[in-house]
Amino acid sequence: MTASSTGGAGTGGTIVAARNGGDLVVETLSALGATTVFGIPGQHALGLFDALSRSNLHFVSSRVENNSAFAADGFSRATGDVGVLFLSTGPGALTSLAGLQEAYATGVPMVVVASQIPLEGLGARRKGMLHQLDDQKASAANVTKSQRLIQHASGIPSAIQDAWTEAISSPQGPVWVEVPQNVLLDPIMVPPVEDALAEAFDNPPRTELVKEAVKWLASAERPAIIAGGGVRRGRAEPRLRSIAEKLRAPVVCSPGGNGAFPWQHELSLQSWVEDRYVTDVLEDADVLVVVGSSLGEVTSNYFTFEPRGRIIQIDAEPRVLESNRPALGIRADAGQALQALDEALIAAARPQSEPVFSPDWHGKSPEQLVKETLANVQARLDAQDLAKERQFMADIREAVPDGMQTFWDMTISAYWAWSCWDSREGQFHSAQGAGGLGFGFPGAIGGSVGLASKGLPARVLAVSGDGSAMYSISELATAKQHNLPVTWLIVDDGGYGILREYMEDAFGQATATELARPDFVKLAEAFGVPARRVEPGNVRQALEDSFAADGPNVVVVETLLKMFAPTHLAT
Template sequence: MSTESAAEQREQHRNGGDLVVETLEALGAKTVFGIPGQHALGLFDAMGRGNLKFVSSRVENNSAFAADGYSRATGEVGVLFLSTGPGALTSLAGLQEAYATGVPMVVIASQIPLEGLGARRKGMLHQLDDQKASAANVTKSQRLIQHASGIPSAIQDAWTDAISSPQGPVWVEIPQNVLLDPIVVPPVEDALAIAADNPPRVELVREAVKWLTTAQRPAIIAGGGVRRGHAEKSLLALAERLRAPVISTPGGNGAFPWTHPLSLQSWVEDRHMTDVLEDADVLVVVGSSLGEVTSNYFTFEPRGRIIQIDAEPRVLESNRPGLGIRADAGQALAALNAALEAFEQAGDGRPLKPDWHGKTPEQLVADSLAAVRARLESQDLAKELRFMADIRAAVPDDMQTFWDMTIAAYWAWSCWDARQGQFHSAQGAGGLGFGFPSAIGGAVGLETIGRPSRVLAVSGDGSAMYSISELATARQHNVPVTWLIVDDGGYGILREYMVGAFGKATATELARPDFVKLAESFGVPARKVAPEDVREALEAGFAADGPNVVVVETQLRMFAPTHLDVQ
């Protein structure tokens, strides 16, 4: 009795789902996240004949976070498979984070059969009036494929869209019958997706150089676009050429060397830093919208001129007027460096000699950081400072970390030195539940690209409950992730906001499980430790195999960013 080869079996049973799998493989996809569903069965059947690794989460929103974390950790496109209706809708909050942060993802969602499409026709299970319209607010583009022969080209175009700046998630949906029906389309042999070029306009670079070569107090805000554009080296070259102080936003954390003499680090929420940035006569804002956090909650009132560089045209001048340059951060900074170098070689104008009211830029940076440190030390925050320092000391220099919306993460936005690792947080959209599933995706991704490494996830007890089911995913795939849960008995940051605003907190306190026992019930080792023992516990967790959990019961406070708030 002969046994069919894999190739023969694939050829005999090929359907629209095979075209999806073949196209993704040709584009370089290796791993897919998601959950099977009734209308997507043809897709999952085809995946069994392909080479894609599938990681099944327990909730679709967490699948979206996992695909997001995979992309952030690897620099590759995250791929997400979704079922129709409830499954698709459940993913949207996770996709909002990817969209807000510019994470390239390709989302393949199933649809009801073609004959049922249209508002309330047929009355089929999972039916929506217009499913892709639901995704319009959280994805760059949406496509509906209505015939099998259109699958390869549509996915290739979607992939191109995802990787072209501004990067982001894209949505492709395919009806059930298009996935299931036999096809005559031959196997996909190649697919090509090249990011669209996004250079700055020549006249805008020329104008920016005029401003910068006459500036006495240039400064730079480095946002997440610097990291997405792989512009770290160009940013360093520009800062050193101008001798301009650089501050990184939460999304830009790691874009500039933390201990560099020109680094204002990431203390963007401290008023000392806002004062420095307001005093700049030319402020270069790269890859940031100057949004709520970066503008110190819209208290930022710059007195100088602004050069704003961003790949997303809707961001330019959205919060402050200035010279808006729509461009990929990497291409724009490279062009600025080249133009400034040409200016220097030509010997035009005066030498660049920045003067911050009698201080050198390096003196200004040192004094500003010292002022921030003094303010922190005046606020009875010894526990918080030690806690964050102990986490930093435990984490290896090259480890990637994933932070949920919790007080520890708010601290990390300002104080975390990413070193040779990468810092990832949910500050784009600010939804809960990002930390653990994104870390799972990140760890899976690092293994997939041949750089296996343990990662750290940090959550509060409130945000941990959003993704607690993913302990099963971590155990099933033996993912090397250590999950630090900081348990303060409620929504800590909301508690602090409400007490500050109203004198008391309402509806912030939570009943929660015994996280140690709950983790152990999934077969995941866990331990509870005192705050002062977090370093030792994390180091032990990092040395272990597979997933593990560290729980710390403590209530952290945020720092006050101005002297007016210090009692």
């Protein structure tokens, strides 16, 4: 290990490096398996960044802290590893909060290490220090699982190990750790960190609840399943499919659960949760299994969902259970819960001479019901003059290789993708957890970095509107600096398109939704990033060409897209 500062002389007059708290932070992270850190240097955090120079951790510097948070989030989503974020005090820490809200809402494991003013300034004992907040970690309380303040260097390894453990334990999420400036900088007697172990806390379902759920399902005539993001986070896709096939239960995936169930499976209602035909099926189920979803705004078709049957709700987050509907609430990790439920269903069926699970949807088989429901959804779309929108989304889908991961900002294209995107062997990531703007491009940057760290193909796609693109436009410099293979599709409709549509529907006119925006092609080129502007009909070829290129690139399409109407009134 090399040194940036020196201490006393060792034997024979050798200069011995003076280690500090920053070294303990990076040593512990490395021992826990971290490979990459995102963030921006700052005055009180200099000890962290100096220590990085003596470590094997790869640092990716964004241009805005919020985008660093999105990048760490994207890294974690793409790889399943913990995202690590370094923040400076005060403005730097506060600027990250919107990005952390998305990670918290979506259950993305992250360890956030924020610097703090020196210990003598804490508790308002000395006012007027640069970047000082009365209680910085309190600012993060709404967007992180927990917050810690470390006051002694000897406590750093255990605190970070505990934070890592909490981040990966379901419900997963970001965990906040603060280290004052002097604790990071002062020489220490603590020996180098040799090992660190973080294992997720066990979160199994209660046995009696699994038994009760099996009783309900064994007597169900019309079982159905909603698969949320918890299924993906719990790596429970195989168990979900096994259970669905045993029950012959139709499955619909929420936006966060997109990809949890095969799109073309004969029991798949895909992700059309915003279409009333699908909502009708879910309402008619006599037993509805909701896994890893709060039945929130989008999944409940904007709270129009009125179930007539019983609900079994499985979620690792106790605050989610029965928050929107009465249910048999099972607090557990989705992976552990579905494994237990699957095994219990096998046991329930084994002694029987006749099939235990024989669904009947008013004289229709579940497979027939799914086929008819999807046909009805397509017929509704056919009646709405949406040929341009449907072709545009189909062209993007055909251009994207089956295994490529995609990152979607809050834009009309993403709203379409929530319902119509078949993620195939890739993964679909969007900002629907908290719904803030600016996730797509920095999330894709983090995802690309993460895939490269695994030795995997690192080309990814980000999709933004012109409004959301301006939140993260500075990250073109990050993509160029690291030569990251990120293709950024910017759909430019001259404003906040979805808000324009909402206001026109509600009030007959839109206010404050129109935007002056740059020439995105010239702006990207100013960063040294190749860019092209194409007509909507040429988006497929443009994307295919961009995917074949090296490094970052941008495709701009100027078009106005409409959303589909989800109700019977549209037909």
